[in-house]
């Protein structure tokens with residue numbers, strides 16, 4: 463059953479529909495002017511010279527790791543409190559993800575934990591800007607420089623966010639964006655890798671297109687590659703969305719502020735900070751932490767009964783069945799990640815969410831907490 467109030471919802475206007483329709487009428491469906499323009503506009507809004515559009519954020523992570531030469535015998539430090547693609551991409555190149563602990567406020571990689579996990583095999587830090595909150599790029603950048611490590615930003619959840627006035631995605635050697643329909647802006651499926659380096663950009667362009675060199679014939683391949691191309695339709699959609707990014711992020715910020723006010727009266731519930739020092743947040747999702755001892759599954763089930771979708775963002779990667787039995791992962795303990803992840807609940811959050819819907823969500827959550835938590839004293 464589709465929920466009455468969804469967890470996320472793309473924001474598609476006539477501008478997007480017209481842009482995609484124009485591509486269909488043009489007959490040029492791949493590797494055309496929309497791709498070039500989308501890449502230029504993405505790069506420009508991050509003050510970077512190069513953006514390479516790809517078929518998904520996960521494909522972008524894969525190519526970023528390959529471009530840096532990361533492979534078998536190498537370790538990449540990643541958060542466990544993250545989307546599974548982060549670990550899967552590291553595995554895909556034959557390297558080993560090493561799971562670090564997070565900061566309890568920003569929910570991003572804790573620099574001290576990162577430092578404690580460095581080994582002679584460490585090659586890169588894969589920094590995720592979780593939920594659109596920028597990570598501590600000063601401290602993490604220093605660690606990378608001091609130890610000669612590559613810095614990859616996973617900015618899939620953070621387009622438009624800033625740390626010290628600088629855009630997320632413009633700090634690393636390479637930065638990856640994702641445009642799945644639940645993100646702040648979408649291309650249906652899609653992603654991009656941004657970089658300062660012309661060499662990296664050329665390698666990314668080659669790898670996404672079967673290892674072809676730009677000057678070469680269609681059937682000349684310099685190295686093994688992939689088909690990670692993004693269609694003209696997707697790029698046209700992305701351009702229309704990117705043009706509206708500022709107002710869309712404004713709507714999300716306003717929705718977060720409304721939740722903050724509405725949820726204030728639920729005792730024991732932790733709301734995400736609306737502002738954080740040195741950071742400008744790009745609101746991806748609205749994730750609360752339920753009061754200690756609440757039965758989250760039951761809360762979700764009760765809310766689902768009233769047609770309200772919620773999400774468990776995130777289930778720690780190192781506890782996933784696919785990872786639990788890998789070497790080292792079974793003994794791994796990340797107490798902060800585990801205790802935070804147990805309590806998180808993502809509420810319906812999208813550009814067009816109305817105050818009435820948010821009021822309904824709040825009422826349902828309050829009801830669910832009382833009924834999923836019968837031993838708590840009534841006030």
Ligand SMILES: *Cc1c(COP(=O)(O)O)cnc(C)c1O
Pocket residue numbers: 518519520521544545547548590616618619640641642652653
């Ligand atoms: C969405 C997301 C991705 C990419 O997802 P795709 O579905 O492959 O586009 C990667 N990392 C994080 C942290 C994400 O949230």
